[in-house]
Amino acid sequence: MAQLSFASLDYAAKKKRTKRDVFLAEMAGVVPWVALEALIEPHYPKAGPSGGRRPFPLAVMLRIYCLQQWYNLSDPGAEEVLYDICSMRTFAGLELGRDTIPDETTILNFRHLLERHELTKAIFGAIAEFLETRGALLRGGTIIDATLIAASPSTKNKAQKRDPEMRSSKKGNQWYFGMKAHIGVDATSGLVHTAGVTTGSVHDAKVMDNLIREDDRAVYGDKGYANDRKQRQAETAGVLWAVKAKAKPGRPLSISQRRRNRHFGKIRAKVEHVFQVMKCQFGYRKVRYRGIAKNGVQVFALLALTRKIGNTDFSLPLRMPDNPNTSRTL
Incomplete structure (x- = not known):
């Protein structure tokens, strides 16, 4: 010793x-x-x-x-x-x-x-495999979501340009410049099983197929993933389409649709816990590097370290100390 x-x-x-x-x-x-x-x-x-x-x-x-x-x-x-x-x-x-x-x-x-x-992708996959062998990562349903990670819009650099791999995206009435992290979370355990990164302008629905596992029997998502064609395909295949209904112009949501949205929203909330840990506990609100690839490496590392093993939470949200891409690339 x-x-x-x-x-x-x-x-x-x-x-x-x-x-x-x-x-x-x-x-x-x-x-x-x-x-x-x-x-x-x-x-x-x-x-x-x-x-x-x-x-x-x-x-x-x-x-x-x-x-x-x-x-x-x-x-x-x-x-x-x-x-x-x-x-x-x-x-x-x-x-x-x-x-x-x-x-x-x-x-x-x-x-x-x-x-x-690209070893953080391998680490992400290894932890997923470890969790599955421990019975912590289950099968059956997936919650899909994406979050914007801000990048600096400043042009005060040698090239006098913003990062060319970052793009602007509109959320509500606000524009954001940066990239997106897309994740698929196990609906039962709340653990991330699939992840990827894209530039900020890529619509969430365009990458949803990459986040869903082949044997999933339910898909949960917010209104950004609403798609009539995909809903019909899911229902034909016997998959529960638990994506929140979106009001159409001149057609407000019915009482039953709003009730359905609230019910599925309680399950879908698990995906927000991952982003809360990544952004609030680990402080990853803004990209550290230039380019999608380098920042993607860090995203995979953060998501791998936000996992739970057994009864121990990798994030430990109530006990977090004071601050001193089986991944598929989308």
């Missing part, structure tokens, strides 16, 4: 466990680290026979990457908190004074490794 520093011993002896301590301890126990490391290991650099700087252990870098997602940390910010916060160092398996702390360039290179090999 590695010897702890006096600072770590003092921290371990404190009388109260903080919310961050509780959260990170639970994450250390429920995330399938061995399976995730096995996905990344073939692409991770090995120590060369001629010497040179040895790479940091993969387990350390993966945990630091997870800390970045949970606490909305930049690469320099992640390096800073590893020096400042003992609970985060402990979670990453680092001891100040004994271990070298990865610098921001090392953290950046690991993130680029995940982006280059």
